[in-house]
């Protein structure tokens with residue numbers, strides 16, 4: 001059978017979808033993946049390396065395989081012959097190491113047949129046609145999942161291009177004194193990295209960061225919690241999504257002690273503005289909103305899709321209403337899918353979109 005579905009974007013969201021489709025019975029020849037790097041972890045690895053991430057932010061089920069179980073805690077317990085990862089996992093305390101996660105990605109990549117479906121190509125346009133979507137001149141596909149990732153790094157106004165500036169998600173070392181702009185997880189990680197490297201740190205922030213174990217309330221990861229979110233009005237949903245995008249990082253001694261010690265030593269202070277330091281690290285995340293992604297922006301404009309602020313209004317199953325019908329599917333995974341699932345930009349979110357995409361394909365096939 002010819003390729004009948006396509007994934008645009010070959011990062012972790014596209015890859016999780018691919019693994020899910022393969023596990024769900026689709027042959028490699030039925031799926032085309034269009035991406036910019038054959039390694040699905042390439043972008044993630046570069047950013048995680050830049051902030052010297054050692055453990056995953058996610059827990060045991062933060063992986064790319066199709067089924068949630070067995071998670072990475074089981075994998076690690078078997079490998080290490082140690083039940084501790086399982087015990088920690090019971091209390092939501094198990095965070096796999098980055099090497100463990102990357103090894104797992106490499107295994108899934110090898111066994112899923114990814115290389116047979118991957119096409120090195122950036123898709124510039126999507127055109128709905130009868131029974132499917134035309135992707136540039138790459139072909140027509142009945143079911144398409146868009147997983148383009150974040151549309152570039154965000155810098156505070158006036159700082160991009162300044163030679164003292166580096167983004168936290170780009171490789172860097174530390175000057176003797178660094179100013180870290182931001183107040184979320186990447187900023188907190190940078191305070192610790194710079195302090196460990198012997199630097200003095202100025203945390204530049206306009207508000208106190210919130211302390212939350214995950215970016216989002218845990219109940220959103222339950223069926224009931226998510227249903228509640230999806231039942232909200234457009235205005236309420238917008239308010240919730242905005243409130244969850246405020247900077248936060250987890251609480252705990254590992255975060256607080258090094259900072260408190262450095263404060264006492266005079267090596268850590270907080271200022272509301274930049275202070276002329278020799279290195280400025282922008283821990284300011286990514287640009288937000290579909291307008292920053294040319295493919296999504298063109299789609300919204302061409303079909304007058306419903307939007308709210310920077311979000312495309314999706315159906316609960318992550319499909320784009322108006323362009324999805326009983327013969328074809330256009331879905332979104334990763335950060336632009338937050339309207340359907342606020343944690344879309346996590347491995348759990350990648351699975352959410354992937355499973356619903358598979359369900360759609362199956363439903364269309366049985367009609």
Ligand SMILES: Cc1cc2nc3c(=O)[nH]c(=O)nc-3n(C[C@H](O)[C@H](O)[C@H](O)COP(=O)(O)OP(=O)(O)OC[C@H]3O[C@@H](n4cnc5c(N)ncnc54)[C@H](O)[C@@H]3O)c2cc1C
Pocket residue numbers: 008009010011012013014015034035036037043044047048051053055056057058062121122123124147148149150169295333334335345346347348
């Ligand atoms: C430092 C860091 C650590 C993180 N740690 C965790 C964690 O521990 N646990 C967790 O659950 N989540 C984590 N996340 C969040 C999330 O899992 C990652 O951001 C993940 O990489 C997102 O995957 P993605 O595929 O959506 O985007 P990306 O990894 O950015 O991949 C998107 C890909 O699509 C390509 N693309 C874009 N447009 C097109 C197009 N038109 N045609 C073809 N290709 C295109 C891009 O070039 C890119 O290769 C972390 C994020 C960061 C930044």
